[in-house]
Amino acid sequence: MAPVKSPSEAGHTLVQSLMGMLLCSLVLMVAFAAFAWVQASHSLMRSHADLNARLIAVLGMLRERVQRAGAPALQFNSQGQARLTPRDLPLSGSDNQLFLSHWRSLTPSDCQGHQASTLDGIQDDFKTSAKQEFSCKDSQRSNTSYQALVDGISIIQFRYAQFLPGPPPLMKWQSAAQVTNWQAIRGVQACVQTQWKGNLRVPLSRACNSSQNLNHAFAWRGVASLFHHP
Amino acid sequence: MLEALAAMMVLNLLALGVLFGQFQAWQAQRDVLATQHAVALAHDLWHRMQINVRGQMHYQWPSNTLPAVADCERQACDEMQWAQADLLAWWTEVQLRMPGAQTQITTSAMPAPQVRLQFRWPMAYPFPSLTDQAQPDCPDRWHCWESTWRL
Numbered sequence: 001m002a003p004v005k006s007p008s009e010a011g012h013t014l015v016q017s018l019m020g021m022l023l024c025s026l027v028l029m030v031a032f033a034a035f036a037w038v039q040a041s042h043s044l045m046r047s048h049a050d051l052n053a054r055l056i057a058v059l060g061m062l063r064e065r066v067q068r069a070g071a072p073a074l075q076f077n078s079q080g081q082a083r084l085t086p087r088d089l090p091l092s093g094s095d096n097q098l099f100l101s102h103w104r105s106l107t108p109s110d111c112q113g114h115q116a117s118t119l120d121g122i123q124d125d126f127k128t129s130a131k132q133e134f135s136c137k138d139s140q141r142s143n144t145s146y147q148a149l150v151d152g153i154s155i156i157q158f159r160y161a162q163f164l165p166g167p168p169p170l171m172k173w174q175s176a177a178q179v180t181n182w183q184a185i186r187g188v189q190a191c192v193q194t195q196w197k198g199n200l201r202v203p204l205s206r207a208c209n210s211s212q213n214l215n216h217a218f219a220w221r222g223v224a225s226l227f228h229h230p
Numbered sequence: 231m232l233e234a235l236a237a238m239m240v241l242n243l244l245a246l247g248v249l250f251g252q253f254q255a256w257q258a259q260r261d262v263l264a265t266q267h268a269v270a271l272a273h274d275l276w277h278r279m280q281i282n283v284r285g286q287m288h289y290q291w292p293s294n295t296l297p298a299v300a301d302c303e304r305q306a307c308d309e310m311q312w313a314q315a316d317l318l319a320w321w322t323e324v325q326l327r328m329p330g331a332q333t334q335i336t337t338s339a340m341p342a343p344q345v346r347l348q349f350r351w352p353m354a355y356p357f358p359s360l361t362d363q364a365q366p367d368c369p370d371r372w373h374c375w376e377s378t379w380r381l
Contacts, residue, residue, distance in 0.1 A: 225277045
């Protein structure tokens with residue numbers, strides 16, 4: 001004779017159990033799929049952050065050196081009188097190369113961080129190398145060589161804000177060939193372009209050296225003001 | 231069987247908890263990146279205003295006069311034209327680096343000449359608990375950041 005069970009002791013049927021397992025499996029599958037998506041998003045975000053960090057580093061470095069360029073040095077003449085001596089030409093360059101000059105007595109470090117110069121001035125010379133690196137050297141000294149500061153920078157282009165005395169006083173962004181007086185430059189615009197491989201989704205940006213939108217490349221434009229102009 | 235199902239349910243809950251943690255970390259990383267952009271763009275705006283010292287009071291955003299903005303690469307600009315072209319170039323950079331972000335620039339002469347720059351950008355996947363508490367006037371489900379400097 002089969003034992004009699006009360007309703008509270010009744011078990012689950014095979015179908016109910018299978019349904020429960022199916023539901024649990026579905027939730028687990030969704031969780032793992034979402035986990036994979038979050039992981040992929042993290043990876044993309046890291047690539048994006050790396051790209052941004054490179055561009056921010058280039059613009060930050062340029063701004064720091066442009067602000068320093070041309071600062072007057074405190075010097076004493078033979079009678080012991082102090083005077084502030086400005087730097088004659090704090091900023092000059094071409095469309096792809098920038099020269100920034102400052103007195104060594106203000107800060108002995110060149111753009112590479114070296115304090116090797118024994119000359120009065122330091123001239124930071126920035127450009128991109130053939131290896132797509134943002135690089136620099138102190139071109140005031142002989143036998144110096146370019147050192148890479150940031151890699152993955154394919155193009156850098158400079159435009160110069162030239163003050164045109166009035167009346168009325170005007171200003172104009174000039175290419176290096178258009179600049180008529182380097183001492184009238186008040187600031188510089190740097191367009192920094194970098195490339196990447198993979199599926200990084202970023203907004204379309206305009207190329208540094210043309211009006212076309214970029215594919216698998218990204219360009220930022222930043223401005224640095226020259227505080228110490230003649 | 232019942233024990234196995236209960237174990238799977240616990241596993242499910244754990245997986246969902248881990249997922250939520252990952253999601254919050256992803257959102258936080260995204261917001262850190264956006265804040266980094268906001269700081270860099272504020273720095274850029276400050277430099278732009280240092281170049282155009284005479285036209286600093288013209289740096290207002292949103293501006294009603296932008297449709298007639300001049301191209302200061304093709305023609306020489308006075309201080310007001312320069313400021314408008316600068317703002318447009320800056321705004322283009324904002325949209326490039328922080329798509330969907332909104333900004334407000336208020337330059338005032340009184341009581342002391344100063345600039346107030348406000349950024350706000352939407353959360354990617356908003357949760358009520360992630361609303362920006364640091365800014366009391368920040369809209370719900372947006373992140374806000376602002377900076378003020380003297381001229």
